[in-house]
Every structure is written in C-alpha cells, then in structure tokens.
Amino acid sequence: METVERLKSEFSSSLTSLPSTNANETLLLLSENEALKKLVKSISTEFDILFTLLVVDRPPEAFELNYVFSRYRDSALLTIRVNLNHDKPVIDSIAKILPSAEWEEREAYDLFGIKFRGHPDLRRILLQDDWPGRPLRKDFVVTDEIRNWTGLDLKF
Amino acid sequence: MINEEPNADEFSYPGLGEVMFMKAENFINSVLSWGRSRSLWPLTFGTKCCAMEMIPFGATKVDADRTGTLFVGDSPRQADLILCSGTISKKMVRRLLSAYEQMASPKYVIAVGACNISGGLFHDSYNSIEGIDRIIPVDVYIPGCPPRPEMFMDAVLALQKLIRENKEQGH
Numbered sequence: 238m239e240t241v242e243r244l245k246s247e248f249s250s251s252l253t254s255l256p257s258t259n260a261n262e263t264l265l266l267l268s269e270n271e272a273l274k275k276l277v278k279s280i281s282t283e284f285d286i287l288f289t290l291l292v293v294d295r296p297p298e299a300f301e302l303n304y305v306f307s308r309y310r311d312s313a314l315l316t317i318r319v320n321l322n323h324d325k326p327v328i329d330s331i332a333k334i335l336p337s338a339e340w341e342e343r344e345a346y347d348l349f350g351i352k353f354r355g356h357p358d359l360r361r362i363l364l365q366d367d368w369p370g371r372p373l374r375k376d377f378v379v380t381d382e383i384r385n386w387t388g389l390d391l392k393f
Numbered sequence: 394m395i396n397e398e399p400n401a402d403e404f405s406y407p408g409l410g411e412v413m414f415m416k417a418e419n420f421i422n423s424v425l426s427w428g429r430s431r432s433l434w435p436l437t438f439g440t441k442c443c444a445m446e447m448i449p450f451g452a453t454k455v456d457a458d459r460t461g462t463l464f465v466g467d468s469p470r471q472a473d474l475i476l477c478s479g480t481i482s483k484k485m486v487r488r489l490l491s492a493y494e495q496m497a498s499p500k501y502v503i504a505v506g507a508c509n510i511s512g513g514l515f516h517d518s519y520n521s522i523e524g525i526d527r528i529i530p531v532d533v534y535i536p537g538c539p540p541r542p543e544m545f546m547d548a549v550l551a552l553q554k555l556i557r558e559n560k561e562q563g564h
C-alpha cells in the first residue's frame with residue numbers, strides 16, 4: 238500500500254511493520270506515543286473513519302491499543318498499535334481529527350480507565366457515572382459488593 | 394388449559410342475596426377488585442428478547458384484549474401492571490424505578506423470563522441485577538427463556554384471580 242510507504246518514510250524510526258493474519262489489513266506498531274496525533278493526521282487524508290478501537294490488557298507491562306482505520310473506497314484496513322504504560326495509561330485523543338473516535342475513546346475510558354488527553358467530553362458511555370471500578374481490566378474481580386451495587390439507597 | 398373460557402361466575406357481581414348481608418365496605422371492595430382485575434392496563438417494560446413474545450401476547454391468537462389487558466398508550470401514568478422483561482442493567486434500574494413510581498396505585502408487577510427473575514444468562518455479571526424482586530415487589534413470575542405467549546395469558550389470569558380473591562392488594 239502506497240500509504241504505508243509514505244508513512245514509513247515520514248515516521249521512519251518509530252513505525253515497524255508486524256505480520257497480519259488478514260490479507261486486507263496492514264498492521265503497524267508505533268513505538269513513540271507522542272507521534273500518534275501527527276500520524277493520525279497524516280493517515281486521515283486517505284482513511285476516512287476510525288473503524289474501531291481495540292484495547293488489550295496485558296498486565297503488568299502495558300495496555301495495547303489498536304486503532305483500526307478504514308476507508309470507503311476499497312474497505313482496506315490499517316491498524317496502528319500503541320503500547321501504553323499500565324500504571325499510567327494516558328494518550329492523546331484523536332477525536333478532534335476523526336470524530337468517529339469520540340465514542341470509541343469514551344468506551345475505552347469507561348471499561349479500561351484509559352485517559353485521553355484533549356478529548357472534548359470524556360465521560361462514561363455504557364455504565365452509570367458513579368459505577369465503581371473498570372470492569373474489563375484483568376485485575377477486576379466481581380465481588381458480592383459489585384454484584385449487589387445499584388448506586389441507590391434501597392430499603393424494603 | 395389457557396385458552397379455556399373463563400368460568401361464568403368469574404364475570405358476575407356478588408349475588409343480590411349476598412349483597413344484602415354484606416358490609417358496605419366489603420361490597421365496595423369486591424366491586425373495586427372485580428373492576429381492577431378486568432382492566433389491567435399493562436406497561437410493557439421490555440429490554441430484551443422476551444419483549445418479542447409480548448407482541449404475540451397482544452396479537453390475534455392469544456389476544457390479551459379479551460381479558461381486559463389492553464395495550465393502550467403504553468405510558469406508566471395510565472398503567473396498572475408492569476410487564477417487566479429482559480435483563481435489567483444497573484443503569485436501567487433507575488429508569489425502571491422512575492417508571493414504576495409514576496404508575497398509579499394499586500400497581501402490579503409481572504416479572505418475565507429468566508433474565509428478569511434471576512439474572513438468567515447474565516447471572517454473575519458485573520452490570521446486571523439478579524432479579525428485579527430486589528428492586529420492586531413482584532406479584533407473578535413467568536419463567537422461561539423466552540416464555541411462550543400463552544404463559545403471559547396464564548400469568549395475567551393468575552394475577553386476576555389473586556386480585557379478585559383479595560389476596561393481592563397491589564402496592
């Protein structure tokens with residue numbers, strides 16, 4: 238894909254190709270988290286939508302973020318993989334560049350507690366605002382307290 | 394059998410002889426509960442697949458209307474009965490309670506399906522309520538995943554019977 242050639246020449250030191258199981262997809266690993274915004278800006282000239290944002294919890298080292306971009310022209314997929322520090326998962330938001338990222342980032346924030354710097358409206362999207370904990374993290378345990386939690390003061 | 398004709402005496406007012414020796418209060422109560430049992434307007438609070446079975450419950454073959462269970466308005470303010478089905482997530486609890494609180498008393502609750510009664514498929518999940526009887530008082534349960542429309546009819550008939558016999562006062 239010529240986009241990949243272009244990106245590689247632009248971000249030579251921080252981008253590495255990884256093998257992908259899907260013939261339609263190109264997988265790139267970005268080692269420099271600060272460059273994400275610049276990279277996405279460069280990608281967004283060709284790829285119109287953020288298809289999905291996948292988060293994998295790999296304790297104790299990292300949260301792995303997979304940004305999957307797509308385009309209407311030929312449905313090609315381009316995945317950018319970023320690793321975040323597990324203790325301090327913070328990364329720049331790309332919601333201002335690709336609006337479809339806004340809810341994806343809110344979801345990652347909701348279920349994994351990843352903070353997106355510069356997100357216009359970083360709130361929980363699926364769970365109640367005062368919900369205790371981040372349920373999809375590997376270290377999350379469903380205790381009786383969580384099971385019976387409603388956030389309401391119910392007495393009968 | 395569910396599709397049986399209801400007994401003739403279920404339709405009748407108390408007989409004249411009984412009325413003459415009845416306390417006025419009891420007479421009023423029996424007329425009221427007869428009236429209530431025959432006009433249970435349901436609020437369909439369906440959050441998942443069980444709600445699909447509510448559609449044939451109201452449609453021709455089972456025909457909820459012939460028991461006075463009319464699907465009119467579907468607004469909590471005009472409902473006596475809440476047909477609550479599907480998983481109730483922790484976010485949904487507040488919406489369920491606000492719908493329940495808007496209904497006029499006496500109000501009745503039918504819990505529909507495994508998810509609603511005990512959590513069902515989503516038992517032991519971090520975000521579902523394991524049984525709405527933890528939140529609101531339930532009068533009749535309909536087990537099943539999903540229950541057949543005939544079972545809805547059975548539950549409504551059972552609830553009507555309880556109301557007529559003054560066993561169920563509503564809340």
Ligand code: SF4
Binds near residue numbers: 478505513538540
């Ligand atoms: S009990 Fe079964 S049919 Fe009913 S809502 Fe749950 S999963 Fe769906």
